[in-house]
Amino acid sequence: MxxxxxxxxxxxxxxxxxxxxxxxxxxxxxxxxxxxxxxxxxxxxxxxxxxxxxxxxxxxxxxxxxxxxxxxxxxxxxxxxxxxxxxxxxxxxxxxxxxxxxxxxxxxxxxxxxxxxxxxxxxxxxxxxxxxxxxxxxxxxxxxxxxxxxxxxxxxxxxxxxxxxxxxxxxxxxxxxxxxxxxxxxxxxxxxxxxxxxxxxxxxxxxxxxxxxxxxxxxxxxxxxxxxxxxxxxxxxxxxxxxxxxxxxxxxxxxxxxxxxxxxxxxxxxxxxxxxxxxxxxxxxxxxxxxxPRRKFWLAYQSEPAGGVSVDAGAAQALLRKGGSLLPGGVRQVEGAFQKGALVRVLHEGRSLGVGLSNYSAADLKKIMGLRRHEVAAILGDAHYPEVIHRDNLLLDAAV
CATH class of the missing domain: 3.40.1160.10 (Acetylglutamate kinase-like)
Known part of the structure; x- marks a missing residue:
């Protein structure tokens, strides 16, 4: 309607x-x-x-x-x-x-x-x-x-x-x-x-x-x-x-x-x-x-966020205005001790931008935050994801 x-x-x-x-x-x-x-x-x-x-x-x-x-x-x-x-x-x-x-x-x-x-x-x-x-x-x-x-x-x-x-x-x-x-x-x-x-x-x-x-x-x-x-x-x-x-x-x-x-x-x-x-x-x-999409609703509210990732201004702009995914280079801080696949908050200057499913554990993300793709490969090898959070697994402005 x-x-x-x-x-x-x-x-x-x-x-x-x-x-x-x-x-x-x-x-x-x-x-x-x-x-x-x-x-x-x-x-x-x-x-x-x-x-x-x-x-x-x-x-x-x-x-x-x-x-x-x-x-x-x-x-x-x-x-x-x-x-x-x-x-x-x-x-x-x-x-x-x-x-x-x-x-x-x-x-x-x-x-x-x-x-x-x-x-x-x-x-x-x-x-x-x-x-x-x-x-x-x-x-x-x-x-x-x-x-x-x-x-x-x-x-x-x-x-x-x-x-x-x-x-x-x-x-x-x-x-x-x-x-x-x-x-x-x-x-x-x-x-x-x-x-x-x-x-x-x-x-x-x-x-x-x-x-x-x-x-x-x-x-x-x-x-x-x-x-x-x-x-x-x-x-x-x-x-x-x-x-x-x-x-x-x-x-x-x-x-x-x-x-x-x-x-x-x-x-x-x-x-x-x-x-x-x-x-x-x-x-x-x-x-x-x-x-x-109702799938995004389900993934965003299925559980409480297990941690958070703080992003820089460039990453925030890419997420909010360009519909992009979150890449390792845009991550500046990691909060919590979450595992791969966990729901996490995405923050910029203390403000929540949304929530998404992390392709990395907190421990691995701390190793690669701020790095470019070839630098990530040098640390984690070829078995890594290009995105920390893919846009399909991200809900901006989540009510959490």
């Missing part, structure tokens, strides 16, 4: 035609002082069922993927009810609390969807499941089969077995990667905020909600966003970072207040309908004008 000039027209078109939608809901939406809110879960389930129902434009209905936080918060509540107050700030404590709460979270979702006759499937993932290309494809096939069966996948990070280097960091990151894996047309993020505020609310409490964001990559997220929420691990920073990833593959994001009554029903109401008479809710984050 060609991108309309007007964001309202774009939003109306996408909401009317989106066949596969990834919806992420945060802990701050689902929980209160007593734990999981049954009222909130029931309300969201009803809205999602209506969202998936057949329409004139979509006679087969929409396929939905639900990414749900709340396991840690639910686990803390279960333990508190038994007189055990848990400080779940450390990794081990959070993983243990998630193990307690994940079953409670899934049971709560299954109960509210069972009322509507919608079967659910629990899917727990670690980053390693998406880093391996074979496991990525297996996961994609599983999701495709579940959606074909009209089963609702309910996804969460497999906190109990995740180690720090394999964690997504938060479910905003996980959801953005699922947008790619499932081939989604739209990403919806339900949050405790009314939308994206025009300034950090901790500094400007009266900052208005931004109705739309034309270019999320141009925002200074550190200045714009406040801290994390008390119930979860995200905050608006991670939501906009996730929206930026989705935008890179041509998928828009709708950030909505998850506790607003019938917020999804209002958002998807046809133009001119009674329920659409109120002002548009939340923030519409527009997709990039030119989508990157």
């Amino acid at each position: 060609e991108r309309p000039e007007d964001w309202r027209q774009e939003r109306a078109q996408v909401l009317a035609h989106a066949r596969v939608v990834v919806i992420k809901v945060g802990s701050a939406v689902l929980t209160d002082a007593q734990g999981l809110s049954e009222t909130v879960l029931e309300g969201l389930a009803g809205q999602l069922v209506r969202l998936a129902a057949p329409t004139e434009r979509l006679p087969d209905g929409r396929r939905l993927v639900l990414v749900s936080s709340g396991a840690v918060a639910a686990g803390r509540t279960v333990l508190a009810a038994r007189g055990r107050q848990v400080d779940a700030t450390g990794l081990a404590a959070r993983q243990a609390a998630a193990a307690v709460g994940q079953g409670r979270l899934m049971q709560a979702w299954d109960t509210v969807f069972h009322v509507h006759g919608v079967p659910t499937a629990q899917v727990l993932l670690t980053r390693d499941d998406l880093r391996s290309r074979q496991r990525f494809l297996n996961a994609r096939n599983t999701f495709a089969e579940l959606l074909q069966w009209r089963v609702l996948p309910i996804v969460n990070e497999n906190d109990t077995v995740s180690v720090s280097e394999l964690k997504f960091g938060d479910n905003d990151c996980l959801a953005s990667l699922l947008v790619n894996l499932t081939g989604a047309d739209l990403f919806i993020n339900l949050t405790s905020a009314p939308g994206v505020l025009a300034a950090d609310p901790q500094r400007e409490p009266d900052a208005p909600v931004m109705e739309h964001i034309d270019d999320v990559a141009a925002l200074d997220l550190g200045r714009l966003c406040g801290g994390k929420t008390s119930a979860g691990t995200g905050g608006m920073y991670s939501k906009l970072l996730a929206a930026r990833r989705a935008a890179q593959i041509g998928v828009p994001t709708l950030i909505l207040p998850g506790r607003a009554p019938d917020v999804l029903s209002h958002a998807f109401a046809p133009a001119g309908a009674d329920s659409g008479a109120a002002p548009l809710a939340g923030t519409w984050v527009r997709p990039a004008g030119h989508a990157i």
Whole structure:
């Protein structure tokens, strides 16, 4: 679909035609002082069922993927009810609390969807499941089969077995990667905020909600966003970072207040309908004008960068303006102890230019940085690569 000039027209078109939608809901939406809110879960389930129902434009209905936080918060509540107050700030404590709460979270979702006759499937993932290309494809096939069966996948990070280097960091990151894996047309993020505020609310409490964001990559997220929420691990920073990833593959994001009554029903109401008479809710984050290949998306976000390479001005110019590859002569500094094939940051004067797969280990790269091709051959022999990072394995302006 060609991108309309007007964001309202774009939003109306996408909401009317989106066949596969990834919806992420945060802990701050689902929980209160007593734990999981049954009222909130029931309300969201009803809205999602209506969202998936057949329409004139979509006679087969929409396929939905639900990414749900709340396991840690639910686990803390279960333990508190038994007189055990848990400080779940450390990794081990959070993983243990998630193990307690994940079953409670899934049971709560299954109960509210069972009322509507919608079967659910629990899917727990670690980053390693998406880093391996074979496991990525297996996961994609599983999701495709579940959606074909009209089963609702309910996804969460497999906190109990995740180690720090394999964690997504938060479910905003996980959801953005699922947008790619499932081939989604739209990403919806339900949050405790009314939308994206025009300034950090901790500094400007009266900052208005931004109705739309034309270019999320141009925002200074550190200045714009406040801290994390008390119930979860995200905050608006991670939501906009996730929206930026989705935008890179041509998928828009709708950030909505998850506790607003019938917020999804209002958002998807046809133009001119009674329920659409109120002002548009939340923030519409527009997709990039030119989508990157999904393979580049996968390689850039499959794992956290294992190190970094700093480049000189000439190399930065070749990468940014000429679409070139990174050659050994342009490397000035190597950070970290990564292996051949690792994902690394590319930096210039402290600024991240992007990420890519290194053809060299850090140890070998330190031997050849700054050298020309014949000098590299003299050190490493003929079995070497002309490029440190080939342009086909490089994503500039990566949201990491």
